[in-house]
Amino acid sequence: xxxxxTDKAPKPIGPYSQAVRAGNFLFTSGQICADGSDYPxxxxxxxxxxxxxxxxxxxxxxxxxxxxVKTTVYLSDMSDFDKMNEVYERYFEKIKPARSTVAVNAxxxxxxxxxxxxxxxxxxK
Numbered sequence: 846x847x848x849x850x851t852d853k854a855p856k857p858i859g860p861y862s863q864a865v866r867a868g869n870f871l872f873t874s875g876q877i878c879a880d881g882s883d884y885p886x887x888x889x890x891x892x893x894x895x896x897x898x899x900x901x902x903x904x905x906x907x908x909x910x911x912x913x914v915k916t917t918v919y920l921s922d923m924s925d926f927d928k929m930n931e932v933y934e935r936y937f938e939k940i941k942p943a944r945s946t947v948a949v950n951a952x953x954x955x956x957x958x959x960x961x962x963x964x965x966x967x968x969x970k
Contacts, residue, residue, distance in 0.1 A: 851905035854898040855879040875961040888925040892932040912964040913942040919959040
């Protein structure tokens with residue numbers, strides 16, 4: 846196993862890695878909309894930033910959105926589902942990964958969404 850980290854996504858704030866490669870699989874930690882500034886207020890903007898962070902982690906591992914096989918979306922308010930889904934869909938146009946969407950009681954600060962993912966590479970790095 847090996848860790849994958851990039852300065853193009855938020856640095857871990859605890860004892861975890863942005864991602865871990867295990868064989869042909871990459872497992873990311875949950876990403877929130879942090880980008881070094883204040884959190885965007887709207888769910889669409891937060892979703893956009895979360896997905897950009899995840900794409901940057903994928904790129905650091907030599908992968909892309911089409912490598913993603915599974916995502917888990919955590920929403921603090923399920924009424925945000927449709928707006929989140931509109932943004933999410935743009936990132937996964939060809940192969941749509943399996944997905945779970947879960948309502949959670951709370952996320953850090955004013956965060957409305959967190960997403961983690963599992964990606965697969967045919968080439969074992």
